[in-house]
Amino acid sequence: MYRKVGYVFGAAVGSFAVICGFKNQYLKDSNDELQFIQAANAQDVRKEIENNERNVLLSPSVSAAGYEKQNISLQNTIRKARDLAYRKKDEVGAPGLVIGVSINGKIVWAEGLGMADVENRVPCHPDTVMRIASISKSMTMAVVAKLWEDGKLDLDKPVQYYVPSFPEKTFNKEEVTITTRQLVSHLAGIRHYEKATSNNKNNRNNDKEIVSKEIKDKRNKTQANSAADRKDSSSTDQFEADKEFYSKERFATVQDALKIFQDDDLMFKPGTSFLYSTHGWTLVSAVVEAAASEPFPDVMRKFFQVMGLKHTYLDVAEPLIYNRSRYYSRNGSGNLKNVPYVDNSCKWAGGGLLSTVGDLLLFGNAMLYSYQWRSELDSVSGSVFPVAIPSLC
Structure with a gap:
């Protein structure tokens, strides 16, 4: 059997x-x-x-x-x-x-x-109750699917149809279109977390000019940035280097969280390559909010209720969430320490849920x-x- x-x-x-x-x-x-x-x-x-x-x-x-x-x-x-x-x-x-x-x-x-x-x-x-990291994307995708089958969301319309404030994009001076289908598939060209270095903008421009040759290396480097910073903890503090991943900023809405990346250049022409991007899912949450005509947190809470997920929450510090675990890292000597405060309102859809x-x-x-x-x-x-x-x- x-x-x-x-x-x-x-x-x-x-x-x-x-x-x-x-x-x-x-x-x-x-x-x-x-x-x-x-x-x-x-x-x-x-x-x-x-x-x-x-x-x-x-x-x-x-x-x-x-x-x-x-x-x-x-x-x-x-x-x-x-x-x-x-x-x-x-x-x-x-x-x-x-x-x-x-x-x-x-x-x-x-x-x-x-x-x-x-x-x-x-x-x-x-x-x-623990942070579930990128399984948050899977739950958000279920909501996207429901909106699609209810006829409230067209996966192939430009994202500006739902989020007019998101800037129109170009790649190599060519106007390009980003769709929700590309966002949920990590095909939109939106970057992932970025290290706190001064030359990231120049690096992106250089890579853009030679994308056909270096897109694979660029993708791997972008995806591995937090791991690289952790290994280099002897020379720089992990949490300072990974400021985006360990963001302390509270965003009142998912629209506000778009400011982290919305003005940055695309990593490649949408639909031509793959780059894992949690920021892309922040844009998905703004699309969901518009398609559902209600705030993204409310959409997700209704989803939890419908699915019977009684112990799944948005990762917010203030509410009392019983059985919530603490979070730790290790210092350069390998000793356990509490991690600094993190506010995940910048990425609820892509990595900001508890369960x-x-x-x-x-x-x-x-x-x-x-x-x-x-x-x-x-x-x-x-x-x-x-x-x-x-x-x-």
Whole structure:
């Protein structure tokens, strides 16, 4: 029997999370309308495991003896995975991490390892809330897809149709058009984070003149800038060098956050190359705001509610968010230290959300089960606008 598997894992240093899955079954979707179907039973992770473990493991073709064998195999796998996670945690120097695994849409393992708050000795647990970094882009993309299928967003219109304040762009003195489709695909030519050096403008101009020869090196250099700065921490402070990544500035609206990059030159002609860009997703958030006719934070909060993501939030410092982890880095001697205050209002769509492994598994399963069916299987709660997916490609 094949199983659909998804897992999530987050770490309290800097905080990151990853969702992966293997899809070997096709699931029937009985709802022909293009609409969100709320993922059901967004329960406490521990209760979910306790209530669903037997149903997850025991298929109609498996006997009680077979179930026991499967259960032992699962526990052995968890034990090995836990050991691997502990080793990886120690290797990278993370104070703590959280792991979640689901099989066939049901959570079978969720566990915290290490500390979410070192100073107050608060351990990581399945309900620990962490920054989810660029998985924020995946959630924002689901909102983009919904707006598209509702007829509120045209992916191929120039972004100025939705964001008139965004400057018209040229590349090599040629007028060019940026579309939402290019933005969500990282094909728009908008830069990524930039190091705090005085010659970035000149570097961009030089690269633009010889783009056909050096675009690959430029892309790799741009994507790796924060890592390079961290390695050079002996000569310059990491947080000063990565001022954009560790921004402390509060932006009242996503439109205000566009000022970080809106007047900069494009890295290449839109549609001709690939450059991973979180700033591009800030522009996506402005498009979403215009298409939905309401502030981007409100759009996302409604999405969280519809999807049953009860522990997913915008990363804002002031509200009390229970079980929120602390964040750490290491100094030149390798000792743990608290990271400075960071305000992620500059990149909510691209890297500014908080969540738990339970909510990420809920969202991940909704993505895994969308646009998949097989006639002999019932529909699975968590399916999301199945017809939209191929049309967006």
